[in-house]
Amino acid sequence: MSLSTVLDTIDRSLPEATDRLLELLRIPSISTDPAFKADCDRAADWLVDDLTSLGFEARKAPTPGHPMVVAHYGTEGPHVLFYGHYDVQPVDPLSLWDRDPFDPQIETTAKGKVIRGRGSSDDKGQLMTFLEACRAWKEVHGTLPGRITIFMEGEEESGSPSLIPFMQEHADELRADVALICDTGLFESRTPSIVTMLRGLSKCEVTVHAANKDLHSGMFGGVAINPIRVLTKILGGLHDDQGHVAVPGFYDGVEELPDEMRQQWQSLAFDHGQFLGDVGLSVPAGEQDRTPLEMIWSRPTAEINGIWGGYTGAGFKTVLPAEAHAKISFRLVSKQDPDAIHDAFEDWFTAQLPADCTVEFKEVNGSPAGEMSIENPAFEKARTALSDEWGVPAAYVGCGGSIPIAGYFQTYLGMDAMLIGFGKDDDQIHSPNEKYDLESFHKGIRSWARILENLNK
């Protein structure tokens, strides 16, 4: 039986596939918030059951945090490891959602049908594209092609604390010829792509302490140091006037983009006007001597992801708080060392503290940037499959996000990863009203069927 029968089966059973995804989306598996621990566990159980029904030998593997899902099928032929994550981002601010984030629904919009709900695009909808491709293949062929290992984690949105120890302990079980990671998007929402460059990440939470208690600004204002003033003063200098990060040593290890890659990216004709325009902006805010695509894919950044201190409720309270906080993250590229970056930031911050203030750095962690070698023939086989499905030449691209798993697969399992995903720029991942286009889901499933076919030719 031919590939076209598998694709026909995928087309015919799309409603049932969608229902299965909605079921998984109803589980609020927010990994960063301990209140949702049982839900993370429930999502893992759901996946184990589904994989078992597909003929996998599947299990929920415990970790000190949320469990891994590991499954195996077959013993011969090309061996792929498929990776996805079943955990999702928090949903606040809840008031900006147009519906309950965990009561997902198919909505008809001006741009077509979408699956609306937290995790629809990041990453439950994406990981289910691969499982549904397997399901259709099994229905047609009675078996799955080659050897497939499935590896899913539940801590991707909270720093993956259990990932490296687990991979180290289970390296033999997890190692394959190549990894398939489904957690990225279509380039400019229309061109299928395989990510070969990924930014790394270094992050931490900063707390500035001043007085030993909250003070009244009438009694102490003008004499007592205000930690919010200290925090804004120091963080206000994190970027210079040209948008460069001002921490000394920050650019150590940053390499210039090779000319050929720069030319390939220029040929992609990235429309930064529309990219920014879609979210209500117009002017690139980063390093003024770089193009927007460079800023996102190949340049490091510093961002303040959260800040809080003092009175933030309704009304007013003229308080001088005892402490102020911020969450900071750095996106890293090339050979930047996450630990060295954090140390440089800590030194830079601490050196600027005024008298009577102390600073504390918590939740410090990071991962280096990653770069794949496309010499493995699996890359060209997958690229051809994607070009066939989408009707346009698939591209090798960079990615601004940090998907540390790709680097870990290189470091701990000695294999490269193909990062292939079907998200769109307007999916609003990590934001209210996250969605996944029904087209992404449908053609994503078809894409994996074609890729499995090509890899096993």
Place this chain on the structure above:
Amino acid sequence: MSLSTVLDTIDRSLPEATDRLLELLRIPSISTDPAFKADCDRAADWLVDDLTSLGFEARKAPTPGHPMVVAHYGTEGPHVLFYGHYDVQPVDPLSLWDRDPFDPQIETTAKGKVIRGRGSSDDKGQLMTFLEACRAWKEVHGTLPGRITIFMEGEEESGSPSLIPFMQEHADELRADVALICDTGLFESRTPSIVTMLRGLSKCEVTVHAANKDLHSGMFGGVAINPIRVLTKILGGLHDDQGHVAVPGFYDGVEELPDEMRQQWQSLAFDHGQFLGDVGLSVPAGEQDRTPLEMIWSRPTAEINGIWGGYTGAGFKTVLPAEAHAKISFRLVSKQDPDAIHDAFEDWFTAQLPADCTVEFKEVNGSPAGEMSIENPAFEKARTALSDEWGVPAAYVGCGGSIPIAGYFQTYLGMDAMLIGFGKDDDQIHSPNEKYDLESFHKGIRSWARILENLNK
């Protein structure tokens, strides 16, 4: 019967007076939070009942916000208007309280007995000193001395929005020979004082808007402007390196302290080492060319009382938020115009906004600084009474806080106010674990009895 009989009565009935105060403290009359509206109303009712029991013709007078309490006694003799406020500050962070803020109790500490609970010092404990003095006087004399009008508001901690319209409408009813305001403290926690200089206030909430929704820093970090970065950059420049406020025009109308006042203040031998040391600090953080007492009493300041934006929960979320917020207040002196200060701040802030950002200013309000004339003989009569009670010469001092009511009494009722209070520096008003010393309460009551005696001699 003599004053000493009244003082003896006060001493004897202190336990019952304390019980009455605890009852009032149990009402969580947080004016700034709409959730406590009914409680504010209940506190006003409680005061009306208590004043009625003292022989006052008392009523709860409605306003668009929380009600006023107005009461009258007598028709002849010196006429005083007594002012206090029955509302209290919010209690967050609740986790830092050692007990339920609205389950007050007498605690025995190393420094003596204290009344612990929100509002114990600011301002319920203070306003009850006057009512208890009246109660003892009435018990001994069968009447109250002279003519007394009581005027209490429930919006002091939330900007007093109803105060001016109410005073304008009821000016004839409220006007007296002199006002008595009980909302201040002992100088250095031991010297009784009458405040003759008060700082004004200008405050607002600032919101910086950037993208039309929250963004993922992996996808947009480095290209999209982050409003937290904008907010920290601008507010980080609010003070220059010498601690001066950097807003152009901010110091317009600020007058130098007259030499004689400066000398009197120097003679107070203010121990700024201890003042700061008590709250865990050591170095004055304000204008480097001013003494600490000048900074607090006679110099204007800018403070960030609250800041928030992005993800502030447990764990991490690499978000670029759509907006970021801060609450800013300026303490004003001399002839600084609150409206002009706000306009200057708004202009200064807006001029620094980068492309694609907008700013919104909310909850804008303010009040000018105030200065009393001590030529009215009531001032010396009160000062003598205070010196007699406390055994040390009472002082005329400045106050860093904003008690706009004193200026309003001058402007709208044409009378000066004597600001006399018994709080201590470690009362932790506006902070967790607020307390009022039992000594403040007891000697406060006795002080008012002596002041009433002297004013009616």
